[in-house]
Amino acid sequence: MRLEKIFYKGLELHHYANTAYPLKPTSFREYRVKENDKIENLLNESWKKVKEMTLYVHIPFCEKRCKFCEYVVVSNDDKLKENEYVDLLLKEIDFYGNIIDKKNIVGYDMGGGTPLYLLENNLERITNKMFKRFDFDSNKGLSIETTPVIAANNYEKLKSVHDLGYKRISMGIQTINKKLLDSFERKGSIKIDKTATENIKKAGYKRLNIDIMYGFLHQSEVNFKSTVLFAIDLQPEYISLYRNRYKGTKLEYQAKDVELSKVNLQYSIAYNLLNDNGFVANIGKNTFSRIKNDYGTSEYLTKRVIEGTAYLGLGLGAQSYGHNYLSYNEGAEVIVVSGFTP
Numbered sequence: 029m030r031l032e033k034i035f036y037k038g039l040e041l042h043h044y045a046n047t048a049y050p051l052k053p054t055s056f057r058e059y060r061v062k063e064n065d066k067i068e069n070l071l072n073e074s075w076k077k078v079k080e081m082t083l084y085v086h087i088p089f090c091e092k093r094c095k096f097c098e099y100v101v102v103s104n105d106d107k108l109k110e111n112e113y114v115d116l117l118l119k120e121i122d123f124y125g126n127i128i129d130k131k132n133i134v135g136y137d138m139g140g141g142t143p144l145y146l147l148e149n150n151l152e153r154i155t156n157k158m159f160k161r162f163d164f165d166s167n168k169g170l171s172i173e174t175t176p177v178i179a180a181n182n183y184e185k186l187k188s189v190h191d192l193g194y195k196r197i198s199m200g201i202q203t204i205n206k207k208l209l210d211s212f213e214r215k216g217s218i219k220i221d222k223t224a225t226e227n228i229k230k231a232g233y234k235r236l237n238i239d240i241m242y243g244f245l246h247q248s249e250v251n252f253k254s255t256v257l258f259a260i261d262l263q264p265e266y267i268s269l270y271r272n273r274y275k276g277t278k279l280e281y282q283a284k285d286v287e288l289s290k291v292n293l294q295y296s297i298a299y300n301l302l303n304d305n306g307f308v309a310n311i312g313k314n315t316f317s318r319i320k321n322d323y324g325t326s327e328y329l330t331k332r333v334i335e336g337t338a339y340l341g342l343g344l345g346a347q348s349y350g351h352n353y354l355s356y357n358e359g360a361e362v363i364v365v366s367g368f369t370p
């Protein structure tokens with residue numbers, strides 16, 4: 029195919045041609061190592077050569093799956109499933125803790141899903157285990173994620189998670205347009221977003237990131253602009269812009285009707301508003317920071333994406349990058365948690 033043709037095909041299929049985070053494990057299926065002893069040898073050899081690394085723990089639970097969600101999430105209407113998952117996760121942490129010894133840990137994120145959806149006791153069990161098995165101090169950039177609904181209604185949980193060591197928190201308000209939120213089957217409101225932000229600040233988090241989304245079929249420029257201005261008014265340290273990616277989501281059927289020009293226009297609206305209000309992003313990055321010399325991304329993500337540092341992902345659907353391998357834990361949209369073995 030001629031280069032020009034490929035370029036125009038990329039424009040036409042812009043929802044599919046953009047990069048995916050996380051990458052789809054299916055693309056690497058043919059390189060999969062299946063034998064347990066080979067896996068253990070490979071891990072031992074690979075991690076021996078790594079001096080500096082970051083950690084990620086994936087929590088695949090949310091109250092309900094949002095229609096635009098592309099992540100590994102199981103709907104959690106059964107708290108027993110949560111306990112079972114955490115038990116297995118602790119085993120996985122032990123497994124890697126035995127392999128990975130004395131590394132300089134330079135970042136740790138707990139993401140999802142919605143980590144703060146977990147019971148307080150389970151958040152404590154996971155965090156304490158991470159501290160026990162990996163050698164890092166709590167000042168080394170621990171970051172966690174919440175939804176506005178949870179942050180607005182669970183001040184005590186927010187506070188105790190902060191006291192466990194998490195000083196950076198990320199919260200997706202996505203849009204303040206109620207009609208859009210309802211159509212995504214996602215709970216939220218301006219009042220909830222405001223209370224959530226107040227609670228986060230009161231609980232002592234030093235760095236708050238707010239995610240907002242663009243590129244939705246029924247999202248007007250006016251609505252989008254209001255969301256950006258609202259996020260700025262909340263005065264977080266960072267604001268991240270996420271383009272809706274459609275693929276693999278319940279909104280996939282809408283993708284063909286969203287023009288690339290609309291998506292690009294929304295980005296430039298946000299870019300200008302954010303810049304005018306002191307939020308700056310590095311070229312090519314989607315996180316805008318109002319803190320000087322701070323990328324805005326968590327230490328884990330900065331090290332992983334910008335500096336190419338090795339990372340270990342724990343939990344369903346997490347991804348790892350060692351000295352000479354890239355691996356994915358089992359994970360898909362429909363998952364039987366008990367089928368997961370470390």
Ligand code: SF4
Pocket residue numbers: 089090091092093094096097098099101140141142175200
């Ligand atoms: S809260 Fe976030 S992770 Fe959970 S379903 Fe919605 S978009 Fe996905």
